[in-house]
Amino acid sequence: MILAVSLAISAIFGSGVYLLLQRDLLRVVVGIVLISNSAILFVIAAGLSRGDAPIHPLPKEGLLGAGTSDPLVQAMALTAIVISFSTAALLLGFVYRLDAAHRTVDVEDISESETREAEALEKEEEPEREQEPKHTAAEVELGEETR
Amino acid sequence: MTGFVGSLVLALAVGVPWALAAALSLCDGRKRWVGWAAVAGLGATLAALVRLAVLVVGGGQVEMTAGGWPEGVGITLRADALGATFALVSVGVIFASLLYEVLGGVRSRTFPALVLFMTAGLTGLFLTGDVFNFYVFFEVSMTAAYVLASYREQDHQVRAAFIFAVINLLGSVVFLIGVAALYHVTGSLDMAIIAERIDPVQPNSVIAIAAAIFVAFSLKLGLFPFHFWLPAVYVGSHPPVAAILSGALANIGSYGLLRFGGDLLPRELELGSAAVLILGSASIIYGALQAISRRDTAEVLAYSAIGQAGYVLVALGVGGPVGYAAAVLYAVVNSLNKGLLFLAAGLRGPLVGVAFAVGAFSVAGVPPAAGFLGKVALFESSLAAGTIPTSVSLIVLIFLGSALSFVYSFQIYQRRFWAPKPEDPGDRGKPSPVAPRVFVILLAALALGMGLWPEPLLSLSVAAANVLAGDP
Numbered sequence: 157m158i159l160a161v162s163l164a165i166s167a168i169f170g171s172g173v174y175l176l177l178q179r180d181l182l183r184v185v186v187g188i189v190l191i192s193n194s195a196i197l198f199v200i201a202a203g204l205s206r207g208d209a210p211i212h213p214l215p216k217e218g219l220l221g222a223g224t225s226d227p228l229v230q231a232m233a234l235t236a237i238v239i240s241f242s243t244a245a246l247l248l249g250f251v252y253r254l255d256a257a258h259r260t261v262d263v264e265d266i267s268e269s270e271t272r273e274a275e276a277l278e279k280e281e282e283p284e285r286e287q288e289p290k291h292t293a294a295e296v297e298l299g300e301e302t303r
Numbered sequence: 304m305t306g307f308v309g310s311l312v313l314a315l316a317v318g319v320p321w322a323l324a325a326a327l328s329l330c331d332g333r334k335r336w337v338g339w340a341a342v343a344g345l346g347a348t349l350a351a352l353v354r355l356a357v358l359v360v361g362g363g364q365v366e367m368t369a370g371g372w373p374e375g376v377g378i379t380l381r382a383d384a385l386g387a388t389f390a391l392v393s394v395g396v397i398f399a400s401l402l403y404e405v406l407g408g409v410r411s412r413t414f415p416a417l418v419l420f421m422t423a424g425l426t427g428l429f430l431t432g433d434v435f436n437f438y439v440f441f442e443v444s445m446t447a448a449y450v451l452a453s454y455r456e457q458d459h460q461v462r463a464a465f466i467f468a469v470i471n472l473l474g475s476v477v478f479l480i481g482v483a484a485l486y487h488v489t490g491s492l493d494m495a496i497i498a499e500r501i502d503p504v505q506p507n508s509v510i511a512i513a514a515a516i517f518v519a520f521s522l523k524l525g526l527f528p529f530h531f532w533l534p535a536v537y538v539g540s541h542p543p544v545a546a547i548l549s550g551a552l553a554n555i556g557s558y559g560l561l562r563f564g565g566d567l568l569p570r571e572l573e574l575g576s577a578a579v580l581i582l583g584s585a586s587i588i589y590g591a592l593q594a595i596s597r598r599d600t601a602e603v604l605a606y607s608a609i610g611q612a613g614y615v616l617v618a619l620g621v622g623g624p625v626g627y628a629a630a631v632l633y634a635v636v637n638s639l640n641k642g643l644l645f646l647a648a649g650l651r652g653p654l655v656g657v658a659f660a661v662g663a664f665s666v667a668g669v670p671p672a673a674g675f676l677g678k679v680a681l682f683e684s685s686l687a688a689g690t691i692p693t694s695v696s697l698i699v700l701i702f703l704g705s706a707l708s709f710v711y712s713f714q715i716y717q718r719r720f721w722a723p724k725p726e727d728p729g730d731r732g733k734p735s736p737v738a739p740r741v742f743v744i745l746l747a748a749l750a751l752g753m754g755l756w757p758e759p760l761l762s763l764s765v766a767a768a769n770v771l772a773g774d775p
Contacts (some may be wrong), residue, residue, distance in 0.1 A: 187472070191476050194537070198484075199483040201483075243446060254465070
């Protein structure tokens with residue numbers, strides 16, 4: 157049982173890390189969700205014991221005997237699930253915001269698009285730089301439309 | 304009988320920001336009264352924390368079990384000198400930043416509520432006696448920080464906030480695994496009981512847990528090999544937000560390292576002290592060199608933060624009462640400096656240069672600014688470090704680091720206030736409103752005042768170090 161649980165935790169953690177290193181931001185979010193879930197499994201594994209549900213009218217052995225499973229890890233796991241769920245929602249909010257602005261969720265495309273926007277802003281602000289080759293501005297617009 | 308007053312101020316310090324944050328998140332933060340209500344609430348929290356600090360330094364720790372549960376069953380709030388010091392300083396920096404923003408005009412409807420949520424998380428974290436509760440409060444303040452980092456919602460800020468959130472969530476998960484492992488080893492979540500029960504355990508089974516916790520807090524603090532997310536976040540962010548992140552949130556890292564390293568796992572800290580010293584030294588040198596090579600003020604300050612975190616780590620690596628006192632003192636002084644510098648860097652016009660210069664003096668450790676105290680404490684702790692070669696190399700390192708920080712502090716001062724380049728956007732346009740400018744001058748006066756009358760700060764840090772060293 158211990159081996160099975162630890163293998164499951166490491167497999168989930170490993171796939172989470174793999175996804176975290178991708179360029180696609182949605183995959184990064186999924187990676188974080190997987191990693192948090194592996195931590196939650198670890199929390200449960202920290203107090204893994206078989207027994208009755210720890211609900212109030214306890215069997216005679218009480219909390220001290222082997223009759224009841226550890227309630228504390230379950231409470232911790234629940235709290236951790238709520239936290240990881242809410243942070244995942246927040247991260248998805250950030251991704252949505254970036255997608256709305258750039259029409260892409262790929263890190264490199266986003267930074268390219270940011271550079272282009274910054275260049276376009278500079279052109280607007282400083283008209284004296286107009287003598288630079290004009291086709292760059294056209295390219296910027298073309299690039300925006302094809303997206 | 305300090306029992307009742309103690310529990311009352313403890314409950315107030317944790318409860319007031321919670322209740323107010325929940326209420327104000329329903330209101331529009333751009334209205335003036337909402338901002339001032341938040342300032343008033345934070346002021347009340349700060350007053351409660353001052354009372355608490357006085358109580359704790361005078362009469363040992365204050366304890367309270369939440370919800371009227373019997374002791375050992377309910378979640379314990381426990382204030383000792385270490386927690387009270389960090390809570391006081393962090394809430395002080397947040398209070399200053401919020402006041403600065405309210406004086407200048409809040410531009411986001413959620414800003415006051417988020418700042419209060421972060422305060423609630425931070426006070427809870429510094430004043431809790433339960434490791435899982437620590438994790439929960441830590442997530443509350445970090446979540447508020449992720450949203451604050453994207454304040455004003457510029458695209459590059461949202462992207463920086465995303466990176467910040469992902470990296471720090473990874474750190475939180477590693478910390479959660481450490482907490483679960485501590486529970487597995489000791490069968491308790493209460494810090495005092497863990498510290499007791501971890502003692503007879505073989506260190507080789509705990510060293511992995513200690514390493515996980517160390518990595519988690521180093522990520523928060525932005526130490527050398529874990530620093531890569533830090534400059535991107537600070538450069539994009541709004542000055543008060545940068546001041547809060549650097550002056551208050553980074554304290555989680557210093558406090559966590561001190562609490563878990565010095566209090567819960569002292570033997571493992573001693574075993575790993577060589578690694579801690581080396582990482583700290585690498586942080587100092589790397590941060591200072593990078594800071595010298597940067598031009599943008601926010602970027603210089605971000606790299607400087609990496610270097611300053613290294614000093615805290617070096618003092619922690621030295622250990623013992625002297626080392627812990629130096630670490631606490633340096634962390635406190637550093638968060639004040641960073642708060643002042645980031646706030647002053649966001650303004651322009653007369654008087655701002657003076658405030659910035661005081662902050663820069665303080666970072667470089669020139670008397671009479673508060674930073675001098677931190678540097679003196681560091682020199683003292685390196686003299687106390689075991690062997691003579693270690694002491695000598697630490698003194699050389701700290702001297703070198705201070706010289707480098709002197710160079711970069713005055714480079715940015717010179718660039719911003721002496722020879723402003725026309726393309727520097729910081730010096731274009733009209734000066735900032737008078738109120739925030741007067742306010743940063745007051746902050747600078749406070750930094751100078753602490754250097755001139757260091758007694759309260761010194762006694763707080765010594766009391767905090769005594770908590771860690773074990774004698775009350």
